[in-house]
Amino acid sequence: MAGEGGLLPRSAPGDSGVSSRAVGALLDRLEELSVECHSIMVVRGGHVVAEGWWAPYDAERPHLLYSLTKSFTAIAVGIVIGDGLLSLDDRVVDLLPDHVPADISEQGRRLTVHHLLSMTTGHRDDSLTEAWELEPGDLVKGFLRVPFPYPEGTRHAYDNSTTFVLARIVERVTGIGLPEFVDERLFKPMGIDHAVWDRVASGAAFGFHGLHLKTEAVAAFGELLLRKGRWGNQQLVPREWVELATRRHIETLPPEDAAADWESNPDFLCGYGYQFWIGRHGYHGNGAFGQHCVVVPSHDLVVVVTSAVDQGTALPGAIWECLLPGIDQAASPQDDEMLADRLQQLSLKPVPGTAEPARSAKATLDASAEDSALPDGTLVVVDPVDGGWLVRCGTLFTVEVGHGEWRESSPLGRPVVADGGWQGNTFVAELYVITSPHRVRLVVDADAGTAMARWNMVPLTGPRLELHLQSPLMTRPDVA
Structure with a gap:
């Protein structure tokens, strides 16, 4: 539209x-x-x-x-x-002195706002994961502890931590x-x-x-x-x-x-x-x-x-x-x-299938796929209601699913928009985490009593769907 x-x-x-x-x-x-x-x-x-x-x-x-x-x-x-509150030549150690590790290197002491902005601090690649592992409670300190194999200002390496430090500055x-x-x-x-x-x-x-x-x-x-x-x-x-x-x-x-x-x-x-x-x-x-x-x-x-x-x-x-x-x-x-x-008239393709308004299903989730959006063993219940379905994912949340239309619900704060249909003995639904690029395809095999929930692309902040339905999303900074 x-x-x-x-x-x-x-x-x-x-x-x-x-x-x-x-x-x-x-x-x-x-x-x-x-x-x-x-x-x-x-x-x-x-x-x-x-x-x-x-x-x-x-x-x-x-x-x-x-x-x-x-x-x-x-x-x-x-x-x-x-505003005159900052300059490109200001050093990180002077701006955030309470985040400076005791064993900081001389190169770490020399890093400036310019190096952060241009991502030329001297790291080989994104330091985020290593920085978090080094200092789980202080990403700035962890960033300053990650080794610098290259001299500052000489090489670009796309590095999420640099922007995190800028935000704190x-x-x-x-x-x-x-x-x-x-x-x-x-x-x-x-x-x-x-x-x-x-x-x-x-x-x-x-x-x-x-x-x-x-x-x-x-x-x-x-x-x-x-x-x-x-x-x-x-x-x-x-x-x-x-x-x-x-x-x-x-x-x-x-x-x-x-x-x-x-x-x-x-x-x-x-x-x-x-x-x-x-x-x-x-x-x-x-x-x-x-x-x-x-x-x-x-x-x-x-x-x-x-x-x-x-x-x-x-x-x-x-x-x-x-x-x-x-x-x-x-x-x-x-x-x-x-x-x-x-x-x-632009539109993504809805899920094909039939409504079968009298049919329900229960299944146990199989999380063997590495991109599973729900924990292994989650009980998934599909019940018909008002021309669509209510899908209960254990005690985590319940979402509304439309048939021939997208239906919206906000079980944990953020909206999810979903549509689905029966394809033979299999119920298929697409759950769009609509304020993001991501969606989950839920497939319930009524005969086998098994279900799978897989991301189109796993979010960079982790695979657990319930996390991404919360507002605001709050997590460790593990974006890669």
């Missing part, structure tokens, strides 16, 4: 110099690549020219951004620097939490009032992950960057900081343990800024499983996509190949109307 948000004005694609056929070609390419899209928004010249959500996702749903969160944290750092120098600071200085002035932040067990926001925003809010963020930090008549972010954060500071190389297909998308090999990837055209914030905010200043263009795909997705490459050739090309009102109709 199309949105009617109020953050950005709307116009027909042709009125803003965008070919509707080019947008359609991009949609076609994503389908060809089997990209499970949840939303798309194209902004040209400050106007939304194309927007769509694949049901059951919709315009009013905040969506988990994963590491796209990092770009927001970097902008918060820039605001703090603009923002909080230390401002005296308030990162979510509260971003709300006050960025979101409220922009008219964004729905942000949700996942948190570690202590209650602190991850900073490197966990921000949930609606698609239009992400597009507005991209437009803010395109305008060099200006929103309306307010300079919310120092212009110099936007320019600095979105330019190349270090070259990027595939991780040493990366799969062979890492180089299939060269837009991750064009360099790294301050928590932004530099691309062949412009720059982008990126989150796991296909969360993208692409900014192309040369074409006055912002493109946002939320989705559920494996790493190594073809974005933003597909944008260059499909959409850019249609910029400043002739368009017709008929093309615009056809695109608008297509965008209105």
